[in-house]
Amino acid sequence: MRTVGVEEELLLVDAESGRPLSVAARTLQYAAEAAEPAEDAGDASIAASGEFAPDEVPGGSIEHELQQQQIETDTVPHTDMAALGEGVRAWRDQAITAARRAGARVIASGTSPLPVEAAIVGKPRYLQMVEHFGLTTTEQLTGACHVHVSVESDDEGVGVIDRIRGWLPVLLALSANSPFWQGEDTKYASFRSQAIMRWPTAGPTERFDTAESYHSLVSAMIASGVIFDKGMIYFDARLSHHYPTVEIRVADVCADAADTVLIAALCRGLVDTAAAEWRAGEEPLALSVAMLRVMSWQAGRFGIEGNLIDPQTLAARPAREIVADLVDHIRPALRENGDEELVERQIAQILERGNGAMRQRTMLEKTGQLSDVVADLATATAGLEG
Template sequence: MRTVGVEEELLLVRSGSGQAISIAPQVLRRADLAAREHDADDDRPGPGHPAEAGSSLGGELQRQQVETDTAPHRTMEALGEELVAWRSHAEGAARREGARIAAIATSPLPVEPRAGESDRYRQIVERFGLTGSEQLTCGCHVHVSVDSDEEAVAVLDRIRVWLPVLLAVSANSPYWQGRDSGYASYRNQVMGRWPTAGPPDLFGSAEAYHRFVEDSVASGVAMDPGMVYLDARLSSSYPTLEFRVADVCQDVRDTVLLAALSRALVQATSARWRAGEPVPQVRTQMLRLATWQAARYGLSGELLDPVTSRPRPAADVLADLVEYVRPALEEYDDVALVTEGVARLLTDGTGADRQRREMERTGSLSDVVAAAVRTTHGLEGQDHDLTVAQLRA
């Protein structure tokens, strides 16, 4: 059974206003102290000091965000439990610093990002100018285990046409610097500024893929392999294929849905590769159009068909994805989870839809952030009228 791990980038927001706040170092110190105190009182590993490698809470490019990283899991239930635990652990540390944790992919309120303390982050900002200094976005990266680099590239060549659908599922960034961007995922537009970002080309072999990465670094544009920001790529740290196209999801159930679809895509396309089925011959330029369409409308309009590149209702394209991976979903016993998750998304909307509904209801971007905090921690069914000012406690 293929394992799945997830990295979530989360926004730190000030209690009482909802503005992004640059206190990641303080929050991480608080989280580490809490983990050590837990370990001193309990022999069982707690958040921050897990038994299994790959599970952690750390910093990111900007000080207004932190990143959680789960261990690899075989079941979606276990993955969901760890995602909830890390969000809770980060929230506990943030609250001690007068902040909250929000799973939103861009800050709805105006913000001036501040780069993290590492030399690499400072070099990125210095080298890439405004592209680096303005880059405050929160993504969700799903790692699915693969047997070899050859399998990973064969899968990458086949999943690339479905990546815009995963972006639409996760869309959660309609606001940018206090304004409605007009997009469901403006994070995707911001990521597009990077010279190494976007849909992957067809590679055909592991050798060709690694040559591309080497050439990108040798060009002097990409500082290192970690700066190859493709929408999906071979991980440089783990034996996994890394899906990078998605916004961070407000609702942890949507994160689990995204992970289940990603794993099923790897399993389904690997089976097609082994059976000798041909790769879909879709030009990268058309994938860029499909990605733009998904970023613009999410699931609220039309998506481009993965094969024909013609617009179709988003619900129909999403249904095609589920049908395409159904054998893998059945193999992993994830059919019910995905069916229910898709129905919930089509009924309740994406994170972008949630944000816009809250803005229409209250007229306040601060309350948009407050609602996102509630959803981040599974509280949306409680205290429905809670405002951001009431989140001080």
């Protein structure tokens, strides 16, 4: 059974006003002080300093992100989704506890509902990014959920990437959790998906066919001087440059950790299904990058409230029908992994109560205050709801 690990980009906000707060360094310091010595690879035992080299510990940390108002958590790999959920919640709890000591709350949101000013972490790499990419860097305060699913080889990984492209917008629609930007309603369910497209390597990719073709493109991008290294490959799905995984990067970070686990289970089902198709010699869907961009835009704009574009027919159909098609497409893998009931239950909940974007807008309609939206996000992130 394939292992799955999750990275979550979380925002640090002022406990009173709800505005993003530049306390990442202090939060990480407090997290490191609270961490027990790492004696094994379990989530709760990994020190939270983020100083581990990637090849030494496969996940399990709290780390800096680009901005001082943000941190990133990541779990160790799991095969069991219940254990993965425990890991996601445990790292959120550690982040929340450390942030509280720094005078902040933690929210899982694709963007800050309230206005924010840039506060770049003073690492040489990040400062170089500011110089090179300008406003794209300084305005980049977004929260994504990245899912790592193990693969046997780069060739299998590329075969998977080629075959999951058309289904990734469905993950975006389900996870969409970023309707506000600089204090305004953007009309998008996921404005993060728009902001991320400013980067030159972001978004959907063409069909690669072979690992050699994939690596040749990455090498050419780096050689161009436009990007610095493999870490700046921001494809919707990419080969990890640290681990033997496909990293699926299209989802917004979810306020509810149960939705995070859903996205992870769907990602593993997609990878299992695509790998089987690749081994059987089945051709990927014939989808151009231009059409994939249209499909992603539709998902980011409307989430699950309108139509999505069917990756098999390119017809616009109600989102809940396309979501059902995705589940049917990967159902054998879900059943084999023991994830079918979890996926069915959590999707039903999202379709009934709405995704994160719908939740944020509902709270604003109730109170008229974006600060209340932030407070509600903090409650959901901490899992304190009844």
